[in-house]
Amino acid sequence: MPQPFSFHLLKTDGAARRGEFVTPHGKVQTPAFMPVGTQGTVKGLSPDDVHATGAEIVLGNTYHLMLRPGAERIAELGGLHKFMNWPLPILTDSGGFQIMSLSDLRKVDDRAVTFRSHLDGAMVELTPERAIEIQALLGADIAMQLDECLRLPATRAEIARAMQLSLRWAERSKRAFETNARNGYALFGIAQGGDDLALRAESASALTTMDFHGYAIGGLAVGEPQEVMLKIVAETTPILPAERPRYLMGVGTPHDLIEAVARGIDMFDCVLPTRNGRHGMAFSRYGAINLANARHANDPRPLDAESSHPAARTYSRAYLHHLTKANEMLGAVLLSTINLAYYQSLMAGMREAIAARRFAEFRDHTTAQWGRGDLPAL
Amino acid sequence: MPQPFSFHLLKTDGAARRGEFVTPHGKVQTPAFMPVGTQGTVKGLSPDDVHATGAEIVLGNTYHLMLRPGAERIAELGGLHKFMNWPLPILTDSGGFQIMSLSDLRKVDDRAVTFRSHLDGAMVELTPERAIEIQALLGADIAMQLDECLRLPATRAEIARAMQLSLRWAERSKRAFETNARNGYALFGIAQGGDDLALRAESASALTTMDFHGYAIGGLAVGEPQEVMLKIVAETTPILPAERPRYLMGVGTPHDLIEAVARGIDMFDCVLPTRNGRHGMAFSRYGAINLANARHANDPRPLDAESSHPAARTYSRAYLHHLTKANEMLGAVLLSTINLAYYQSLMAGMREAIAARRFAEFRDHTTAQWGRGDLPAL
Numbered sequence: 001m002p003q004p005f006s007f008h009l010l011k012t013d014g015a016a017r018r019g020e021f022v023t024p025h026g027k028v029q030t031p032a033f034m035p036v037g038t039q040g041t042v043k044g045l046s047p048d049d050v051h052a053t054g055a056e057i058v059l060g061n062t063y064h065l066m067l068r069p070g071a072e073r074i075a076e077l078g079g080l081h082k083f084m085n086w087p088l089p090i091l092t093d094s095g096g097f098q099i100m101s102l103s104d105l106r107k108v109d110d111r112a113v114t115f116r117s118h119l120d121g122a123m124v125e126l127t128p129e130r131a132i133e134i135q136a137l138l139g140a141d142i143a144m145q146l147d148e149c150l151r152l153p154a155t156r157a158e159i160a161r162a163m164q165l166s167l168r169w170a171e172r173s174k175r176a177f178e179t180n181a182r183n184g185y186a187l188f189g190i191a192q193g194g195d196d197l198a199l200r201a202e203s204a205s206a207l208t209t210m211d212f213h214g215y216a217i218g219g220l221a222v223g224e225p226q227e228v229m230l231k232i233v234a235e236t237t238p239i240l241p242a243e244r245p246r247y248l249m250g251v252g253t254p255h256d257l258i259e260a261v262a263r264g265i266d267m268f269d270c271v272l273p274t275r276n277g278r279h280g281m282a283f284s285r286y287g288a289i290n291l292a293n294a295r296h297a298n299d300p301r302p303l304d305a306e307s308s309h310p311a312a313r314t315y316s317r318a319y320l321h322h323l324t325k326a327n328e329m330l331g332a333v334l335l336s337t338i339n340l341a342y343y344q345s346l347m348a349g350m351r352e353a354i355a356a357r358r359f360a361e362f363r364d365h366t367t368a369q370w371g372r373g374d375l376p377a378l
Numbered sequence: 379m380p381q382p383f384s385f386h387l388l389k390t391d392g393a394a395r396r397g398e399f400v401t402p403h404g405k406v407q408t409p410a411f412m413p414v415g416t417q418g419t420v421k422g423l424s425p426d427d428v429h430a431t432g433a434e435i436v437l438g439n440t441y442h443l444m445l446r447p448g449a450e451r452i453a454e455l456g457g458l459h460k461f462m463n464w465p466l467p468i469l470t471d472s473g474g475f476q477i478m479s480l481s482d483l484r485k486v487d488d489r490a491v492t493f494r495s496h497l498d499g500a501m502v503e504l505t506p507e508r509a510i511e512i513q514a515l516l517g518a519d520i521a522m523q524l525d526e527c528l529r530l531p532a533t534r535a536e537i538a539r540a541m542q543l544s545l546r547w548a549e550r551s552k553r554a555f556e557t558n559a560r561n562g563y564a565l566f567g568i569a570q571g572g573d574d575l576a577l578r579a580e581s582a583s584a585l586t587t588m589d590f591h592g593y594a595i596g597g598l599a600v601g602e603p604q605e606v607m608l609k610i611v612a613e614t615t616p617i618l619p620a621e622r623p624r625y626l627m628g629v630g631t632p633h634d635l636i637e638a639v640a641r642g643i644d645m646f647d648c649v650l651p652t653r654n655g656r657h658g659m660a661f662s663r664y665g666a667i668n669l670a671n672a673r674h675a676n677d678p679r680p681l682d683a684e685s686s687h688p689a690a691r692t693y694s695r696a697y698l699h700h701l702t703k704a705n706e707m708l709g710a711v712l713l714s715t716i717n718l719a720y721y722q723s724l725m726a727g728m729r730e731a732i733a734a735r736r737f738a739e740f741r742d743h744t745t746a747q748w749g750r751g752d753l754p755a756l
Binding site for chain 1: 417419420421422423424451454455461462675676692696699701703704707710712
């Protein structure tokens with residue numbers, strides 16, 4: 001019998017938190033970064049490859065998986081963990097964000113969101129109850145409520161309407177989740193409110209009253225400046241209960257991560273390390289590096305001789321440049337791996353620093369090293 | 379000081395041969411299949427992945443590497459083994475075949491072949507001497523003479539002309555190779571002659587007189603029926619010296635391989651296992667399997683529960699189907715891996731069978747199993 005989902009706050013350093021949560025598929029150390037496995041795969045990487053980067057949890061996309069291969073099919077095949085051969089924890093989003101970003105036709109009312117599938121043009125309906133059912137069929141350790149995401153900028157009235165709708169959907173999501181609750185599995189609520197601090201506060205307070213296993217801040221990194229995002233994070237996290245994990249959805253760059261942890265965030269997911277890796281861009285202790293740049297063509301040095309991951313220590317910049325220019329699949333695979341490993345080492349560094357109450361020093365040092373940029377050319 | 383290149387014929391069973399050759403980067407057991415690393419990478423697979431399929435040697439393409447990133451650049455970076463992080467033997471072709479298949483403009487005279495680069499449209503010249511120089515810069519354990527390949531069908535006069543030219547280029551290639559010969563490194567001659575048995579015999583005899591470290595049969599699998607190819611192989615191998623390895627270039631399907639080994643071939647290379655893997659096609663003990671087919675959509679069984687490679691035993695057909703339909707990179711990676719592992723297990727099976735003088739039985743059994751086709755649908 002699995003234990004109930006639980007979060008343990010192990011240490012704090014200012015607003016930064018070092019914690020751990022327990023799911024039916026194992027423990028996750030926080031602050032944590034979740035690689036995105038959109039269609040049941042972190043693009044190009046085997047589960048062993050993903051685990052070797054240091055990841056303890058991955059994210060799956062309800063929107064993509066419900067359309068193909070279908071939630072019922074995955075359930076028949078034993079659930080998403082078995083389907084993709086990932087035995088560790090999985091968090092699934094609820095589909096709200098992808099419906100906004102991928103579907104060019106959608107209709108939202110109180111009952112449901114109806115959208116046109118980007119795959120075959122079919123009209124598909126998603127209710128809060130169905131979003132929870134799908135995530136249960138997938139077997140997600142952590143499910144997310146259905147919410148309505150907006151692109152920013154948006155009017156205050158529009159933001160308020162979507163936030164209120166998301167709160168009503170939070171209640172329905174929670175009821176649906178509790179109807180078939182399985183011990184150990186968790187449901188997170190999602191605070192909305194766009195770039196309006198008062199609406200954000202209202203959303204976070206109302207969700208807290210509903211008592212979720214964890215709380216996400218959604219609808220950010222959708223067009224607003226970084227300072228706006230960080231201000232909303234800084235003002236929202238104090239409203240959320242300290243004893244529950246806090247997840248900043250869809251964020252972000254290494255700099256976003258370190259600044260959001262400084263403001264009390266425990267969990268992240270983002271496609272940047274894999275998407276940018278597929279386009280020749282590496283994240284590293286030296287900042288972002290564009291491997292397509294001709295300066296790397298004759299450079300025998302590895303991307304980062306001190307990396308914790310062999311891929312960053314083994315292959316030369318010249319080879320990574322060649323693979324990138326030649327559009328070779330191995331370039332995408334290696335740079336995705338290197339980037340995920342860098343993200344995980346950044347999270348591990350933050351966890352260690354918070355535990356030692358040296359987070360401010362770690363943040364300054366890491367940011368300064370990014371600022372100095374890449375190694376000088378040979 | 380490395381030993382000279384040597385081939386040891388360990389056992390024969392009819393015309394089939396079990397052998398071993400020794401290069402500066404290690405030994406290779408024959409019959410051997412060489413995965414193709416066109417642009418300095420076996421597409422999508424790390425060197426460790428390639429080695430884990432059972433490969434002991436890979437092929438690199440002179441044509442591609444001379445154009446990008448350039449042979450001199452690879453030499454400066456320590457050679458192709460170091461560049462692609464593959465510490466085991468490498469054979470490079472000489473560029474002749476790709477010039478035929480990839481360049482839409484080429485001019486051949488006795489001195490050189492001049493062709494238009496498919497990358498930037500520049501006119502590039504390749505002489506037999508330069509082809510050898512490039513392969514030395516790459517550091518190939520086994521280099522191939524420059525030859526002229528023709529598409530079939532072609533007129534006898536045209537085939538004879540190209541074959542005679544290839545013989546003159548064989549002599550020049552050998553002279554160039556010996557000028558800077560490094561102990562342990564090998565040069566193979568290439569028998570040409572299209573689908574004309576008399577021209578094939580003339581080519582093979584003349585090459586044998588020149589005394590190469592090994593002999594290839596080139597210019598096949600270029601449009602002729604399988605029975606024509608196998609007849610040429612059967613008639614050519616007896617002309618070649620028994621104590622040297624024989625390499626059938628660019629071949630082929632599993633059935634081609636087993637039939638060519640039955641006719642005295644020791645080495646193969648082919649893009650089929652990786653190219654078809656990228657298009658959802660698996661090679662297996664059950665024959666070719668198209669993972670895009672809807673019959674696999676709900677099938678929880680692995681591709682081959684008895685495979686020697688974990689990828690074929692671990693992932694369900696339903697998952698491989700999903701990755702293929704979703705055009706996910708991991709589908710290409712896994713099916714390329716599974717196919718290369720199947721090819722290597724087929725070669726290992728042939729080696730074992732020849733050593734035990736049970737090759738005819740192995741061939742019949744394997745062919746019959748392919749003929750029975752895939753497992754029945756659930």
